[in-house]
Amino acid sequence: MKNKKIITILILISGIFALYAVYRHHESKRMHFPSFESFNGKKGILEVVRELELTARAANGGALGCGSGGIMIKTESGSELYETGLDPMHVFGDTVDIKDVHKLLNSRANYSLTGKPGPMSGEVSTLCYVSLNIIALAKDKSSLPIIIPLLNDESEIIRSFTIKALKEIAEEHPETKESIEEALKSHSV
Secondary structure, three states, X not given: OHHHHHHHHHHHHHHHHHHHHHHHHHHHHHOOOOOHHHHOOXXXXXXXXXXXHHHHHHHHOOOOOOOEEEEEEEEOOEEEEEEEEHHHHHHHOOEEEHHHHHHHHHHHXXXXXXXXXXXXXXXXXXXXXXXXXXXXXXXXXXXXXXXXXXXHOOOHHHHHHHHHHHHHHXXXXXXXXXXXXXXXXXXXX
């Protein structure tokens, strides 16, 4: 009699675990975090900011996996493969055009300067962090006029990753060092 009760309890417990596994499987299929690349050019990057911010948050929190990989970054001087953590790859896909990153950060800079709502207004600091990480990887000096205004952003995360990107650019392009130092001083950073 005692063994029957134990067996019944074990069967109930295994049934509960099986139901939970089915629930988690369906839940994970329902929770889709698209990369920009997954839109296949059907939408512009500023049209999918909210989706990309959710993907950036999930990636940053480890929900999409941890590790490193390579991302191809297209700039004015060509395309180059960079080793990076997975966050930028989850957000942008295997390849990102620096012009798309510029569109995101320019929209945020406009919001920072004017306070007028736009696609990158509000809480998008994780997407900005990932975008600024792309700028830092590429050490893209054409990004300077776009990211310097972000030194005044209300988000400390955005300000700190802007500083990181600026320092990476200055290291790669010594001719920019003086203007970057001046920008950092004038923005009380």
